[in-house]
Amino acid sequence: MKQFDQGHLQAIRQLPRFPEENAQQPCPACGKVTLRHYMHLVEGRSLPTAIIITWCGSCRRHHDSMVILPQGLTFTDPLGHLGRAERQCMGTGEMLELLDRMWSSGRAPQTFVIPPGPPRYPTGPPKDAREQEPGRRRRDAPVRRRKDR
Numbered sequence: 001m002k003q004f005d006q007g008h009l010q011a012i013r014q015l016p017r018f019p020e021e022n023a024q025q026p027c028p029a030c031g032k033v034t035l036r037h038y039m040h041l042v043e044g045r046s047l048p049t050a051i052i053i054t055w056c057g058s059c060r061r062h063h064d065s066m067v068i069l070p071q072g073l074t075f076t077d078p079l080g081h082l083g084r085a086e087r088q089c090m091g092t093g094e095m096l097e098l099l100d101r102m103w104s105s106g107r108a109p110q111t112f113v114i115p116p117g118p119p120r121y122p123t124g125p126p127k128d129a130r131e132q133e134p135g136r137r138r139r140d141a142p143v144r145r146r147k148d149r
């Protein structure tokens, strides 16, 4: 799978991070409305942290980012049934193929519940976890896959 380039990522950052009903969004690379998101929790963090994988179901570009979750946000995990080892062995391509198959049934396989009102973060304004922890990870280094619980 290919990565989104910097221009694409800049366009993606302008899109809502948690779109309503987790709807597909326009892909900045190929223009098709098949930009998808999948989020899973990262364990062992002092603040609630998740990895969001953003990918295009058409041109197969993808990008991983780590975020601090707004307070009260809850979400389902369609891959929550996988064991730690299973998830660790699974490459991004394989994981996204699995999610794509769920998506092709017509509905987003993952749902978010966002509390009403402006998002409140445990540590102030929204930032990528990487920006809050300088030196922990190079800005565009690939994120290591982890089991969420």
Ligand SMILES: [Zn+2]
Pocket (backbone or CB within 6 Å): 027, 028, 029, 030, 031, 032, 056, 057, 058, 059, 060, 061
């Ligand atoms: Zn695309």
